[in-house]
Amino acid sequence: MKKQVIALAVSAAFAAPVFAQNTVTLYGLIDEGFDYTNSVGGKSLSELQSGYAQGSRWGLKGTEDLGGGLKAVFQLENGFNVNNGKLGQGGLMFGRQAYVGLSNDTYGTVTVGRQYDSLVDYLAQTTANGNWAGYLFSHPYDNDNTDNSFRVNNTVKYASPSFAGFQAGGTYSFSNDTNFANNRQYSIGGQYANGGLLVAAAYLQANNPSSSAIGAINNGGDENFLAKRLRVFGGGVNYTFGSATAGFVYTNTDLTSPLSTTYISGSILPASGTLNALKFQNFEVNGKYQFTPAFFVGAQYVYTMESYDASSGSAKPKIHSFGLMADYNISKRTDFYVQGAYQKVAGDKTGSALDQAYVPGAADASSTQNQVVFRVAIRHKF
Numbered sequence: 001m002k003k004q005v006i007a008l009a010v011s012a013a014f015a016a017p018v019f020a021q022n023t024v025t026l027y028g029l030i031d032e033g034f035d036y037t038n039s040v041g042g043k044s045l046s047e048l049q050s051g052y053a054q055g056s057r058w059g060l061k062g063t064e065d066l067g068g069g070l071k072a073v074f075q076l077e078n079g080f081n082v083n084n085g086k087l088g089q090g091g092l093m094f095g096r097q098a099y100v101g102l103s104n105d106t107y108g109t110v111t112v113g114r115q116y117d118s119l120v121d122y123l124a125q126t127t128a129n130g131n132w133a134g135y136l137f138s139h140p141y142d143n144d145n146t147d148n149s150f151r152v153n154n155t156v157k158y159a160s161p162s163f164a165g166f167q168a169g170g171t172y173s174f175s176n177d178t179n180f181a182n183n184r185q186y187s188i189g190g191q192y193a194n195g196g197l198l199v200a201a202a203y204l205q206a207n208n209p210s211s212s213a214i215g216a217i218n219n220g221g222d223e224n225f226l227a228k229r230l231r232v233f234g235g236g237v238n239y240t241f242g243s244a245t246a247g248f249v250y251t252n253t254d255l256t257s258p259l260s261t262t263y264i265s266g267s268i269l270p271a272s273g274t275l276n277a278l279k280f281q282n283f284e285v286n287g288k289y290q291f292t293p294a295f296f297v298g299a300q301y302v303y304t305m306e307s308y309d310a311s312s313g314s315a316k317p318k319i320h321s322f323g324l325m326a327d328y329n330i331s332k333r334t335d336f337y338v339q340g341a342y343q344k345v346a347g348d349k350t351g352s353a354l355d356q357a358y359v360p361g362a363a364d365a366s367s368t369q370n371q372v373v374f375r376v377a378i379r380h381k382f
Helices: 002-020 118-126 129-133
Strands: 022-040 043-050 057-067 070-079 097-104 108-115 152-159 166-173 184-194 197-207 227-241 244-258 275-292 295-310 313-315 317-329 334-347 370-381
Touching: 057 097, 097 152, 118 129, 118 166, 118 184, 118 197, 118 227, 118 244, 129 295, 129 317, 152 184, 227 275
Parallel strands: none
Antiparallel strands: 022 043, 022 057, 022 370, 057 070, 070 097, 097 108, 108 152, 152 166, 166 184, 184 197, 197 227, 227 244, 244 275, 275 295, 295 313, 295 317, 317 334, 334 370
């Protein structure tokens, strides 16, 4: 009996270092709150909504040490709605992320699967919505995808290690179609971080993104805009000094031959004729002040210049978006927050659904050129 105990102890001693090099982590987040919108098609709306400051989710991620500085990595992440238990991202089981790959501290990381593009990886962190505020603070219609309205499928991604504060990466998403260029995507981005300074830039192009066909972009209706060609680029800078952080971001979204969209009610197409091009230029200033380690207040203003080019004529509306948020942590994993967002559409009329104000996250567009959304919520991480 003693020999068996000794043998087991020796075996465990040798096995422990092997298992310690391999990890699998279960994690998640639940974001649930009450929203009030002043106008949804002309009527006020009070509702419970899930996943605004951050999307509600659970996931698995892990690494395996393969030796020589090389690791196998994977991540499976599910999005869901707390109120009804439904899957997010068009009903996909792992709609937020699903990938596997190899990582090396010297050469970087290569992963394959459903992933974030370079706009999300690099540029979004300089925006209020992609950093600390979430959905309600997105640029109009999340036209630049800095709030993850879509992920990219069939994607090969590379992320470099950090060299003196600089890091870069890119993605290529296959169409998985006999027409190689149909519904494919590619992006590139980079960032530089030094002390309180963060500078980032990114570029993305997608050809024929779809709401139904196989390929790079197909989230079952979660896409922001569909078009023959989608191009987005931009840059941003954040600077933290003491307890304060200030930021400025510019993004440019260009859609060639846009199609109608399910992102808002009504059609973005003109009443007659065709829509040749649609462009958004977003100028954002944001700021956050950390009063205590547990409490911060943040604010944002976005000025959006829209260019609407139709066969029946052109228009150049302007959109003003304001956001204010306060967040208090009652523990390391649980916090309460309140948010308010206001949008006003001004200038030219397009004769389409774009003439009504629409705060991203509202149940639908306003019946007027103004809309206000207020939210109070609890968030728990595990």
